[in-house]
Amino acid sequence: MNGKLVLSSSPHIRTIESVRSVMVDVLVALFPVALVAVLLFGHQALVNMAIGVVTAMAVEAIWLRKLDLFGDGSAAVTGLLLAMTLPASAPWWLVVVGAAAAIIIGKQVFGGTGNNIFNPALVGRAILLASWGARLAGPVWPVPKPFNFGVDISAVTTATPLAGQAEALKVTLGQMFVGNVAGALGETSALALLIGGFWLLYKGHIDWRIPGGYIATVFIMGAVFGGGAYLNPLTTGLFHVLAGGVMLGAFFMATDMVTSPVTPAGKLVFGVGCGLFTMLVRLFGAYPEGVTFGILIMNALTPIIDNLTIPRKFGEVKKSA
Amino acid sequence: MKSMASLVFRGGVHPEYRKELTASLAVVSMPAPAQVVIPLQQHIGAPCEPLVQVGDQVKLGQKIGDSKGFVSAPVHASVSGKVAAIGPYNHPLGRPVQSITIESDGLDTWDQSIKPAGELHELSRDEIRKLVREAGIVGMGGATFPAHVKLAPPPEKPIDTVIINGAECEPYLTADHRLMLEKPGEIIYGLKIMMKALGASRGIIGIENNKPDALRVMRQAVESEPEISVAALHTKYPQGAEKMLIQVTTRRKVPSGGLPMDVGVVNHNVGSAVAMTRALREGKPLIERVVSVTGEGVVRPANLAIRVGTLVSGVLEFCGGLRGNTRKLIIGGPMMGLAQTTADLPVIKGTSGILALTDEDVDLAESSDCIKCAKCVGSCPVYLVPTFIAQAAEHKLFERAEKLHAADCIECGCCTYVCPARIPLTQWIRIAKFEVLERRKQK
Numbered sequence: 154m155n156g157k158l159v160l161s162s163s164p165h166i167r168t169i170e171s172v173r174s175v176m177v178d179v180l181v182a183l184f185p186v187a188l189v190a191v192l193l194f195g196h197q198a199l200v201n202m203a204i205g206v207v208t209a210m211a212v213e214a215i216w217l218r219k220l221d222l223f224g225d226g227s228a229a230v231t232g233l234l235l236a237m238t239l240p241a242s243a244p245w246w247l248v249v250v251g252a253a254a255a256i257i258i259g260k261q262v263f264g265g266t267g268n269n270i271f272n273p274a275l276v277g278r279a280i281l282l283a284s285w286g287a288r289l290a291g292p293v294w295p296v297p298k299p300f301n302f303g304v305d306i307s308a309v310t311t312a313t314p315l316a317g318q319a320e321a322l323k324v325t326l327g328q329m330f331v332g333n334v335a336g337a338l339g340e341t342s343a344l345a346l347l348i349g350g351f352w353l354l355y356k357g358h359i360d361w362r363i364p365g366g367y368i369a370t371v372f373i374m375g376a377v378f379g380g381g382a383y384l385n386p387l388t389t390g391l392f393h394v395l396a397g398g399v400m401l402g403a404f405f406m407a408t409d410m411v412t413s414p415v416t417p418a419g420k421l422v423f424g425v426g427c428g429l430f431t432m433l434v435r436l437f438g439a440y441p442e443g444v445t446f447g448i449l450i451m452n453a454l455t456p457i458i459d460n461l462t463i464p465r466k467f468g469e470v471k472k473s474a
Numbered sequence: 475m476k477s478m479a480s481l482v483f484r485g486g487v488h489p490e491y492r493k494e495l496t497a498s499l500a501v502v503s504m505p506a507p508a509q510v511v512i513p514l515q516q517h518i519g520a521p522c523e524p525l526v527q528v529g530d531q532v533k534l535g536q537k538i539g540d541s542k543g544f545v546s547a548p549v550h551a552s553v554s555g556k557v558a559a560i561g562p563y564n565h566p567l568g569r570p571v572q573s574i575t576i577e578s579d580g581l582d583t584w585d586q587s588i589k590p591a592g593e594l595h596e597l598s599r600d601e602i603r604k605l606v607r608e609a610g611i612v613g614m615g616g617a618t619f620p621a622h623v624k625l626a627p628p629p630e631k632p633i634d635t636v637i638i639n640g641a642e643c644e645p646y647l648t649a650d651h652r653l654m655l656e657k658p659g660e661i662i663y664g665l666k667i668m669m670k671a672l673g674a675s676r677g678i679i680g681i682e683n684n685k686p687d688a689l690r691v692m693r694q695a696v697e698s699e700p701e702i703s704v705a706a707l708h709t710k711y712p713q714g715a716e717k718m719l720i721q722v723t724t725r726r727k728v729p730s731g732g733l734p735m736d737v738g739v740v741n742h743n744v745g746s747a748v749a750m751t752r753a754l755r756e757g758k759p760l761i762e763r764v765v766s767v768t769g770e771g772v773v774r775p776a777n778l779a780i781r782v783g784t785l786v787s788g789v790l791e792f793c794g795g796l797r798g799n800t801r802k803l804i805i806g807g808p809m810m811g812l813a814q815t816t817a818d819l820p821v822i823k824g825t826s827g828i829l830a831l832t833d834e835d836v837d838l839a840e841s842s843d844c845i846k847c848a849k850c851v852g853s854c855p856v857y858l859v860p861t862f863i864a865q866a867a868e869h870k871l872f873e874r875a876e877k878l879h880a881a882d883c884i885e886c887g888c889c890t891y892v893c894p895a896r897i898p899l900t901q902w903i904r905i906a907k908f909e910v911l912e913r914r915k916q917k
């Protein structure tokens with residue numbers, strides 16, 4: 154038996170979790186979001202999300218010259234998230250370009266999974282914004298047609314509640330919570346995002362501090378500086394939480410493990426920072442939406458945040474004791 | 475008292491416990507082998523010098539090795555017979571250690587020095603400490619720190635609480651569990667010995683709540699002992715680690731770099747308590763211990779009372795041998811034990827388990843790059859950031875490792891256990907810790 158006894162240092166048992174299983178869990182968490190997207194925006198949503206996933210996986214497999222298409226699963230997550238930030242009416246090539254840019258420029262040039270600084274899906278989206286911004290701004294967002302699989306969704310478009318005057322659009326907060334508003338595929342339904350987000354919290358893959366800090370900051374800044382866009386400060390705050398990409402960003406983008414801090418305090422700082430920058434863009438910036446840039450800015454600050462928030466060790470002697 | 479039990483330490487992990495393999499099996503005495511190998515170092519501290527020569531006749535329980543060092547523990551013959559060899563022999567630590575080989579005469583003739591020391595109330599603190607030292611008792615959970623040293627704290631560190639560690643948080647192991655079920659009286663007597671030696675007024679026996687039978691038996695046993703309580707602890711690894719155990723049972727935090735005695739606490743393992751009782755009541759030194767021989771690789775898992783110095787190969791044979799798919803042989807538990815390449819090495823005082831893991835349990839997956847999931851951070855019971863320390867160690871940035879408190883790592887293995895990227899974090903951090911401590915010594 155001596156020949157085959159393995160020698161290695163303790164511990165000798167490992168969790169069954171792997172990078173792949175974690176990514177599969179993220180995909181599962183995105184399932185309700187994808188489902189609602191299809192229910193609201195029909196077949197175009199399904200096609201765009203499929204294109205995003207397949208493109209991302211294929212581009213990564215080619216880049217890494219490997220046959221295992223799914224790999225560690227992170228490319229599929231990136232591709233799906235990228236598609237979810239685009240409108241259902243986005244042409245197929247836009248999704249392809251975005252997903253490819255997300256994988257190559259967002260991740261692989263940095264050294265692959267684990268080494269990228271910025272959230273790859275958001276890098277992809279930022280590149281699309283910079284290059285084909287017109288397709289993502291203004292009244293280009295299809296109005297959802299719930300339970301109407303197969304109709305051409307691009308026929309009737311409008312601006313998102315954020316870009317237009319919410320009240321003028323007669324969008325209720327309830328509608329926004331369910332997701333029955335114009336917007337990107339994955340961002341409209343707070344309900345579906347909450348279901349997925351809570352599942353990730355339960356599985357221990359994300360920390361409440363990031364979405365918690367993010368959403369709380371958006372709410373408070375919306376209530377204080379939102380300027381009566383809605384009935385009263387509280388509903389205005391709520392409007393800012395439910396509108397646009399905050400919920401998707403808070404639960405699925407800002408929580409991207411690779412590009413957010415690892416320390417508990419750092420996660421809170423990061424979440425608050427994301428909320429702060431998102432709202433600065435929304436309230437005072439040139440774009441109606443600030444989620445993408447808010448998170449990307451905080452991604453860049455992540456190493457610094459981590460270094461400044463190394464936890465106090467167990468039993469560190471306090472000055473007063 | 476109940477409220478104590480609800481306190482939980484931060485971090486930790488929930489591995490599969492797999493204790494059912496041996497939990498219900500009563501301790502069986504393994505017959506003394508024909509030959510024992512007694513390493514002269516079975517403890518942390520100064521190694522012993524042999525007191526016998528090749529060819530000498532020795533009696534059962536005779537002291538055959540001792541040291542003048544304070545932090546040390548003598549070793550004793552665990553069979554009667556003839557000294558066959560003195561020289562280096564394989565050791566669980568992974569390198570050969572000076573050892574005394576004794577061929578048994580099969581008679582088990584006790585040495586004439588073996589006699590009861592008297593009742594506890596007749597003995598002074600110093601007498602107790604001396605008895606514990608002479609009996610060669612060490613921490614039997616695996617740390618193997620000489621027990622008498624922990625019974626003699628400096629006068630400026632008064633001790634009010636003694637904790638008996640019955641957590642047995644390592645998966646698979648059930649030796650302490652069985653001792654609590656089968657020898658509650660000896661454990662409590664051992665605790666009283668410690669309390670007397672330390673002048674402590676309070677004794678606590680901490681047991682993880684996955685052992686309800688042990689909790690019941692021990693609670694019953696302390697019913698008439700007002701100074702002793704039994705604490706039900708959450709089942710979470712590493713609940714039995716000194717700092718965690720003390721935190722949840724007393725709400726005191728051992729300072730970083732400090733010792734339990736800094737917060738008025740001394741803790742000992744269940745096995746050490748039993749050994750002390752035997753040393754006083756029967757005069758017997760530590761020549762036998764309970765070992766869980768377990769894991770899916772063992773044909774007939776068992777809890778065995780084994781003479782110190784028995785070769786692991788012999789123990790495995792006694793248990794029906796190893797299955798063909800055995801991939802790892804470990805001395806100790808799966809979280810902190812030491813993997814071996816051979817079974818030709820002796821059971822020593824700190825051997826709590828002999829564990830054979832099979833292909834199914836051993837994950838040989840290659841590591842990939844850190845995805846910064848922070849699971850290691852959340853699992854660390856002493857609040858370190860394992861991924862950063864491991865990175866620093868990999869790049870030999872030991873000053874950074876020191877700033878990240880590498881020296882505080884208790885090597886529990888939680889971070890490595892949880893890492894989805896399969897990074898051997900604990901291994902890297904151990905290297906960092908070693909370097910940091912070396913550098914501190916030089917300063």
Ligand code: SF4
Nearest residue numbers: 844845847848850893
């Ligand atoms: S658990 Fe592993 S992958 Fe996750 S942060 Fe720690 S080292 Fe990185």
Ligand code: SF4
Nearest residue numbers: 854883884886887889
């Ligand atoms: S860093 Fe050390 S103490 Fe922390 S989990 Fe890893 S092995 Fe345990």
